[in-house]
Amino acid sequence: xxxxxxxxxxxxxxxxxxxxxxxxxxxxxxxxxxxxxxxxxxxxxxxxxxxxxxxxxxxxxxxxxxxxxxxxxxxxxxxxxxxxxxxxxxxxxxxxxxxxxxxxxxxxxxxxxxxxxxxxxxxxxxxxxxxxxxxxxxxxxxxxxxxxxxxxxxxxxxxxxxxxxxxxxxxxxxxxxxxxxxxxxxxxxxxxxxxxxxxxxxxxxxxxxxxxxxxxxxxxxxxxxxxxxxxxxxxxxxxxxxxxxxxxxxxxxxxxxxxxxxxxxxxxxxxxxxxxxxxxxxxxxxxxxxxxxxxxxxxxxxxxxxxxxxxxxxxxxxxxxxxxxxxxxxxxxxxxxxxxxx
Numbered sequence: 001x002x003x004x005x006x007x008x009x010x011x012x013x014x015x016x017x018x019x020x021x022x023x024x025x026x027x028x029x030x031x032x033x034x035x036x037x038x039x040x041x042x043x044x045x046x047x048x049x050x051x052x053x054x055x056x057x058x059x060x061x062x063x064x065x066x067x068x069x070x071x072x073x074x075x076x077x078x079x080x081x082x083x084x085x086x087x088x089x090x091x092x093x094x095x096x097x098x099x100x101x102x103x104x105x106x107x108x109x110x111x112x113x114x115x116x117x118x119x120x121x122x123x124x125x126x127x128x129x130x131x132x133x134x135x136x137x138x139x140x141x142x143x144x145x146x147x148x149x150x151x152x153x154x155x156x157x158x159x160x161x162x163x164x165x166x167x168x169x170x171x172x173x174x175x176x177x178x179x180x181x182x183x184x185x186x187x188x189x190x191x192x193x194x195x196x197x198x199x200x201x202x203x204x205x206x207x208x209x210x211x212x213x214x215x216x217x218x219x220x221x222x223x224x225x226x227x228x229x230x231x232x233x234x235x236x237x238x239x240x241x242x243x244x245x246x247x248x249x250x251x252x253x254x255x256x257x258x259x260x261x262x263x264x265x266x267x268x269x270x271x272x273x274x275x276x277x278x279x280x281x282x283x284x285x286x287x288x289x290x291x292x293x294x295x296x297x298x299x300x301x302x303x304x305x306x307x308x309x310x311x312x313x314x315x316x317x318x319x320x321x322x323x324x325x326x327x328x329x330x331x332x333x334x335x336x337x338x339x340x341x342x
Contacts, residue, residue, distance in 0.1 A: 003056050004335075030119065109121065144284075146296060149172060168233070203305070236258025308332055
């Protein structure tokens with residue numbers, strides 16, 4: 001099978017790999033589309049602590065069940081599916097509590113084992129989610145980032161009429177803004193410095209701000225001086241966390257979405273005095289995947305614009321270089337696997 005193999009820093013090779021064989025309780029998926037994620041760029045730049053070359057990256061996958069050996073009765077050859085790429089140990093305390101997404105021994109497809117930038121990928125059948133026939137496979141490949149946004153909004157317990165401010169207009173920040181809108185937030189401010197990303201949000205009627213100072217003004221104005229009910233931090237740097245406590249109302253919530261690469265200091269006096277709630281969110285749970293599939297299917301007009309372009313495997317090296325160097329304004333790039341025999 002054809003695959004893109006990460007060989008070295010900023011270097012992938014397109015080559016032939018042996019098609020995976022499956023054992024009991026495994027499924028072989030014919031990959032249709034795989035999205036490029038920030039994690040893939042991290043690996044590509046040689047910055048991911050667990051990803052070791054040679055590796056087939058890619059964990060945002062949609063495809064068709066080619067072969068399956070399982071006790072599961074509800075899934076069969078020919079089914080259209082998306083994959084939960086998270087691999088947990090199933091033995092630790094969080095796993096046994098039903099929270100596999102915070103397993104301390106967490107692994108993932110495309111990071112710890114070969115993923116979706118290949119014609120085929122083998123997975124545990126429990127990781128497969130069937131998708132409705134009305135949901136196109138390219139749109140279904142957005143399930144994973146949409147599930148992250150769904151998880152963030154569910155954990156925030158957003159309610160009808162809430163006013164939110166989102167710091168960071170990358171794919172996750174923008175998806176959170178859409179999920180907040182679908183959940184009845186009556187005002188959404190998105191803070192971002194990249195003009196292309198601001199325009200993207202504007203097209204959806206999101207209020208935008210290109211500086212933290214301006215966002216404080218807009219948030220105060222819209223909320224009559226109170227501050228946002230919920231602030232989603234989707235950048236993960238010190239400067240934005242400094243502002244998160246300024247934007248939120250007394251008793252409000254700060255949702256930690258952006259993964260910080262080092263410890264961050266926070267105005268704990270304010271957290272203490274105003275009884276602020278700080279809520280960490282990490283990826284998603286199976287229920288978030290189900291909801292993501294449902295809203296992608298029901299609100300395709302909202303999510304279709306997130307697909308900036310669809311490329312072929314041959315174009316992946318050039319695309320990754322452009323994305324890694326920050327030269328691209330793409331929201332989400334999908335790699336279409338041309339399984340010519342399909």
